[in-house]
Amino acid sequence: MDVIRHLRFFVAVAEEGHFGRAAASLGMTQPPVSLGVRRLEERLGLALFERSSRGVALTQAGAQLLPRARLLVADAARFDDEARRLTEERGATRWGMTTGCSDRLLTACVGSLRSGGAAQVATTIGATTDLVEQVRAGGLDLAVIEHPAVTTGLHCGPVVTVPRWVVVPADHAAARARTAQVRTLRGLALATLPRDAGPPAYDLFRDLWRERGLDPQIVESDGDTALFAKVAAGGCFGVTTTVPTDIPGIAWISLLPDRIALRLRIVRRSKDEHDDAAHALDRVLLQGRKQ
Incomplete structure (x- = not known):
């Protein structure tokens, strides 16, 4: 969990008194800010805000923690500025x-x-x-x-598509099928990045499978190393840009190549x-x- 990032959300919501206005001040949309504050509250075991239809108000605990949060956020910004200066000098x-x-x-x-x-x-x-x-x-x-x-x-560069493959447990029926079909993945959970890593792309990815009659349980996986470990353990499938190679416990299958391709751009x-x-x-x- 990026504590400083979530503290920045906390400070912005406290100052604006509203999740939407806080998100706008941060140059973001509201869902990742709301999710970030909830995750911070879960980490702390404390409610920081009282929520209502008119906005939010600090709880007693939130009011006590806000000054310290402001100091940490300001120190992190100064740290980033100093690191950026040193990097630019090099x-x-x-x-x-x-x-x-x-x-x-x-x-x-x-x-x-x-x-x-x-x-x-x-x-x-x-x-x-x-x-x-x-x-x-x-x-x-x-x-x-x-x-x-x-x-x-x-400024955003053009969108470029990079191939991705579906990976499944090596002993799963989908790995042995002559022609891969979406239905052969039923019963497997989907290991993928958490939604707050990129909500728009995540939602499109989920919709892709739902449109084909598959609504798997989601298992969060942070990168290919974690993905391969979860798939090899059985019970999960996922997608990867790593080209097919010999990894014990994992099989690559070609399935919906045009639809699951990873779309990238430079900003x-x-x-x-x-x-x-x-x-x-x-x-x-x-x-x-x-x-």
Whole structure:
């Protein structure tokens, strides 16, 4: 859990007295802010707000914690500013990539940035929502994110599709079927990134399976390493950009390739910033679509 990020939500809601206005002040939509505050309350074991149709009011516990939260958020901002200053002095390109991408695509991007002239490459791997926020705040120069996403105020490059495959337990019937069918996945849970990593893309992904008569239980999985472990343990399927390879306990199947392809795009603060880095990443993404 990103505590500072959730504390930032808490402070914004306390100052605005309303989730919608707090989200607008943060340059976000309301659902991730509401979810973030709920997760913070669950972590603390305390209710921070009393909610009503007119807005929200701090509980006694929330009022007592708010000054400390403000200090932590301000200290984190100063820390980021200092780290950014040090990074810029070293001439590093600060970029991020969404958690849903394969290690192969990640390292190819790093290599392309280096060959494109970057003196240093500082890489952040994270949820699309977090990467967008960091680009908007200046903590990252640019990022490769999953599309669709809320990118208000940022310059967005073209959408590029990268192949994904369905992975299932090696001993499951779907792995042995001559022709893969969605119905063979019934009974398996779906291991995928949590919704707050990128709500628009998550909802489209869920709808894709529902449209085909599959509404699986969701098991949260943060990246391919966790995904492969859950699938190999049995009971789950998932999708991955990692090309088919020999991993014990896992089988790759081709299913709905056009629909499950990962849609990516590059975001940066303006069209005129970091052109060389954006072109370097574009070359890798365009090559990745041919895997």
